[in-house]
Amino acid sequence: MMGIVLVSIYIFVLTVFIGFEVITKVPPLLHTPLMSGSNAISGITLVGALLSTGVGNNQLAVILGVVAVVFATINVVGGFLVTDRMLEMFKNKDSK
Amino acid sequence: MVTITNLVYLLSAILFILGLKKLGSPKTARRGNSLAMLAMLLAVAVTLFDQKILDFSYIIVGLLIGSAIGVIIAKKIQMTEMPQMVALFNGLGGGASTLVASSEYFHGAAPEVSVLATIGLSIFIGTLTFTGSLIAFAKLQGIMKGAPITFAGQRFFNAVLVLGSIALGALFCMDPSNVTMVMGILALAAILGITSTIPIGGADMPVVISLLNSYSGLAAAATGFVISNNILIIAGALVGASGLILTNIMCVAMNRSLANVLFGAVGSDGGAAAGADGEKKTVTRYTAEDAVVMLDNAQSVIIIPGYGLAVAQAQHVLREMSELLESRGLNVRYAIHPVAGRMPGHMNVLLAEANVPYEKLVEMETINDDFQNTDVVMVIGANDVINPVARTKKDSALFGMPILNADQARSVMIVKRSLSVGFAGEDNPLFYDDKTMMLFGDAKKMVTDIVQVLKG
Incomplete structure (x- = not known):
């Protein structure tokens, strides 16, 4: 079992490095969309929430799961849509 | 099926990274966001095929309610209100992580110590993000005053909360059946989220939102450890890294250390009269x-x-x-x-x-x-x-x-x-x-x- 956690730690640490590399290149111009977009990505907890809700062998666990699904879905749907709305506004001279 | 699920998760992880990469230029940014959306859609869709899921009714209700609220907020929000919206969404992400970790605990699958530890950690970070973000939201929305709120021994009090949470976490790992420990961690983290955000002044809010953004990612990653789910770990780690970079950029731009922002209680609501330093200075009004x-x-x-x-x-x-x-x-x-x-x-x-x-x-x-x-x-x-x-x-x-x-x-x-x-x-x-x-x-x-x- 410790083995799985260890692999998870490997994945986590290596991904943080990828994150640093990729995100350092995002210019200040786009920092707000970056933040709202990455915010939507953090709604990935939705995947966990779906599993918690669907397994359904414990009433309390299911209730907690449903609330988690609602929270995470707001986070995901709202986050991606508002980011798209913002990025649509960024135009250069030619496309005006 | 497990293999297919994990392969789709891998594809989803790649799309998340490519999406963030495309956010690096205004020309490709919108496509980048669409790629991230696709990645999320894939991850959610393949999860729904998981054989452990027996009942879809609650899931559908939850997804519908969440989507409706999300769409309304995204359409109605003014661009000036973006900071408080991001703060609120950070909080929801953190809250969801806490709920999933708690739910896993109540499923009670006699977990190992390593899993128990991650449950404690996930509840701690998630709850801290949740209450901290709500305070940041209240300050930005003008529900609370922007000026720092401080009390004697605040830093010491916060340190006690952190140590207390660690102690409770250790006790919880030794005696998993004790719900009080879980509730204790939850309560301490909730208070810490509040007491560590109220001393931060209005002008420092860009730093706090960035930091809470990072926390919300870390909370998702911690939840990934709880349920051994790689896509949560990867997506969470990416967001955690992104939030940290933005936090650092904001600190450098204000020439402040992170510690100074978090504990310095600098700033006011702004707009105070110019300092009366005796000498009379004149300006000319122009039209x-x-x-x-x-x-x-x-x-x-x-x-x-x-x-x-x-x-x-x-x-x-x-x-x-x-x-x-x-x-x-x-x-x-x-x-x-x-x-x-x-x-x-x-x-x-x-x-x-x-x-x-x-x-x-x-x-x-x-x-x-x-x-x-x-x-x-x-x-x-x-x-x-x-x-x-x-x-x-x-x-x-x-x-x-x-x-x-x-x-x-x-x-x-x-x-x-x-x-x-x-x-x-x-x-x-x-x-x-x-x-x-x-x-x-x-x-x-x-x-x-x-x-x-x-x-x-």
């Missing part, structure tokens, strides 16, 4: 007509927008003004300080909304050497980011902060309501400089007047 005369003789203009511009909703009329100036052959650009606005990059979004082409929005490092060859600098609703005191006065809160070199231009126009100090509480000598023209009044009204004169 919109004077401003146009000066602009008529200029060839290059740099506009420095600050948050006061957004508060006055003057972005649109400002764009109209710069187009009028351009039609007269002037070179007009905007200089954007990294902390202009209420969150990283906020000013760019506000100006993009007003249809200012993004080539005209220039970063501080790129434009700072151009000020000396510029005829007119027009400062609208900004103060601390052009205060030359940051270069000279060693005992000032602003000392060392990178500023825009507005004072090096041939002449300076400042549109401002009064001579009041900025968030840092420091008087600005540039207001009293001979080459400075003070245009007192509301940003929107003043720029509208200038537009009228230009047209007339």
